[in-house]
Amino acid sequence: MAIKLPTKRFKARYGRKPRSKFAAIEILQHANQKCPQCNxxxxxxxxxxxxxxxKCTLKFAGKAYTLQ
Ligand SMILES: [Zn+2]
Structure with missing residues (x-):
């Protein structure tokens, strides 16, 4: 099965370039990130x-979309 792009809901509204940018951001958003405490x-x-x-239930502030 093909990977469903999270940008499908944007349809053609934003054009091709920004749409792929949104896709990259959304994939980062939904991906698991490394914990600074337990790694x-x-x-x-x-x-x-x-x-x-x-894992350690540490809650912390980071950037809006990604940690790094
Ligand atoms: Zn942790």
Whole structure:
């Protein structure tokens, strides 16, 4: 099965270039990130700038879309 692009809902509104940019950001957003405390790849974004590790439950502030 093909990977469903999260940008499908944007349809053609934003054109090709910004759409691929949105796709990259959304993939980063939904990917697990590395926890600065336990170094496990189990950090998820709760909201813009708020991240939580599911292993050590550390909640911390980061960038709105990515950690690094
Ligand atoms: Zn952790």
């Amino acid at each position: 496990k790849i189990s950090v998820r974004r709760l909201a813009a700038g708020i991240w939580q590790c599911r």
